[in-house]
Amino acid sequence: MTYSLRRVYAIFQKDLKDVLKNMFITTSLPVPLVFALIASRDPNPPVEAHFMFINLVLVMITAFLQSAIIAEEKEKNTLRGLMLSPATTLEILNGKSLLTFVFTIVTIMVGAAISGYEPANLWLVAVAFLFSIFFYLALGTLIGLYTKSMMEASVLLMPILLVFGFGTMHRAFIEEYAFLSFTEYFPNIQLLELAENVQTGAGIADVWPALTIILAWSIVMFLLVIIVFKRREIDE
Amino acid sequence: MDSIITVSSLVKVFANQKALEDVNFNVGHGEIFGFLGPSGSGKTTTIKILTGQLHPTDGKAEVFGVPTSALNSPYYRKKFGVLTDNSGLYERLSIFDNLKLYCDLYDVPVRRIDEALDMVNLKAEQKKIVSKLSKGMLQRVLLARTLLHEPDLLFLDEPTAALDPANSQHIHEGLRQLNAKGTTIFLTTHDMQEAEDLCDRVALLNKGRVQLLDQPKALRRQFSDATVTVELRDGRAIILSTGPEAAETMHTHMVNNEVAAIYTNEPTLGDIFVEVTGRELI
Incomplete structure (x- = not known):
């Protein structure tokens, strides 16, 4: 099987030019940084305050941007052109994810600089971020593939924003309502707990279950994306 | 091929x-x-x-x-x-x-x-x-x-x-x-x-x-009725098929310098489609 970096980069370049001219997307992107600014006003914010904006970045940039650019390709009938080109499924998905990935990393770094978040173990938290970004990229791709337009994708993203974007707040509900305890296994909660544990000195031996759970979410979501994308290649 | x-x-x-x-x-x-x-x-x-x-x-x-x-x-x-x-x-x-x-x-x-x-x-x-x-x-x-x-x-x-x-x-x-x-x-x-x-x-x-x-x-050719339309200078149009009688008529008109134009009556692909299917091509 061939893999062409030229094709991946071509899709990335095209998306970059296209997104920078899309007012709807460009005006939505800086919103999570507002929460980084809010966290920065506290001289010693808890990890949870930093993760307010980090989780918002993962939903509002990673999942939203990804779903918007995929849904718009469907809306304007351009995805079919990519699917009929020599680009393979993996090249298209990687090309379409690269821009979102870069925007996510840059926004997290800028937001962390603003809010003053400094992980006690940068590499461990970076790996957890990476796994989480893969999950949200796949989630955004799936939403994009299931919806017919950018507007429909943004509407569908609302409940996801509530569950994952502001999800850290519902830890309080878990204590009150036991039936919600399954949400502890959500990737956003696992990411937050991992970051909190790392901040109190935990190492890989302590946080590997959380890493494994986030990775498992990413793998399942990625497999779903491949299945749905392959189905979309056929116009039945 | x-x-x-x-x-x-x-x-x-x-x-x-x-x-x-x-x-x-x-x-x-x-x-x-x-x-x-x-x-x-x-x-x-x-x-x-x-x-x-x-x-x-x-x-x-x-x-x-x-x-x-x-x-x-x-x-x-x-x-x-x-x-x-x-x-x-x-x-x-x-x-x-x-x-x-x-x-x-x-x-x-x-x-x-x-x-x-x-x-x-x-x-x-x-x-x-x-x-x-x-x-x-x-x-x-x-x-x-x-x-x-x-x-x-x-x-x-x-x-x-x-x-x-x-x-x-x-x-x-x-x-x-x-x-x-x-x-x-x-x-x-x-x-x-x-x-x-x-x-x-x-x-x-x-x-x-x-x-x-x-x-x-x-x-x-398959759907042609093998006729030609001869347009005469006096405005009349006559349809001729093959055969000695049609050839004689054509010859007379040509000798008398009465022919303004001659068209073959081959159907277009559109005509053929309508004939075969009974449907218009839209």
Whole structure:
């Protein structure tokens, strides 16, 4: 099987030019940084305050941007052109994810600089971020593939924003309502707990279950994306 | 002639409705093959099957000697090009940027953009943003995109549908040049004049079935009533068939210098279609 970096980069370049001219997307992107600014006003914010904006970045940039650019390709009938080109499924998905990935990393770094978040173990938290970004990229791709337009994708993203974007707040509900305890296994909660544990000195031996759970979410979501994308290649 | 497309006993059913029923035809290398029929006759469904976008319900569909389900590899994708009515462009980008993406996807040099745009008469417009283009210009950009990688086989679904006669003519000329270089063209249209001008052979499709398949000239001859109309200088028109009596009449009019014009009464492909199917080509 061939893999062409030229094709991946071509899709990335095209998306970059296209997104920078899309007012709807460009005006939505800086919103999570507002929460980084809010966290920065506290001289010693808890990890949870930093993760307010980090989780918002993962939903509002990673999942939203990804779903918007995929849904718009469907809306304007351009995805079919990519699917009929020599680009393979993996090249298209990687090309379409690269821009979102870069925007996510840059926004997290800028937001962390603003809010003053400094992980006690940068590499461990970076790996957890990476796994989480893969999950949200796949989630955004799936939403994009299931919806017919950018507007429909943004509407569908609302409940996801509530569950994952502001999800850290519902830890309080878990204590009150036991039936919600399954949400502890959500990737956003696992990411937050991992970051909190790392901040109190935990190492890989302590946080590997959380890493494994986030990775498992990413793998399942990625497999779903491949299945749905392959189905979309056929116009039945 | 070797076949580049082989279709036999092809059936496609959508939710209990037959879109194609026992369709059979071959397309030879280097041929311009017209697939003609009214809207909803199954032309686009056939193109979608032949380009791997749909699976046949039954029967065989092969392109380049392989089943259409095997066409999704980069090797085969570089060998064919498709223009359908649901092809789209990136509206916020320029014509050049749209085509540049496809140059990279198909591994062709960027200089091909000029050549492809020249063929559709848009070379001077390449900096224009796609959202500002007219429907006809959009269609020409899509066609240029399809031609960028100089495919061995081109599937064109109503390529000149939104174009004015001058641009249609320009594109026909370009397609002839491309065909002369060896590109096989599978063309669907309901423009019978376009089919007569361009195609080596045509298949007439109606309600998912191929009703007739032959060279346009042969079809016209087959359905001709072998008569000519003679228009006389006094305004009368007489219809003559073959035979000594008709020859004598013609001879008399010609000797007396009464003939203003003579027309053959061969039917057009449109007339033939209406005669065979009882349907208008819309």
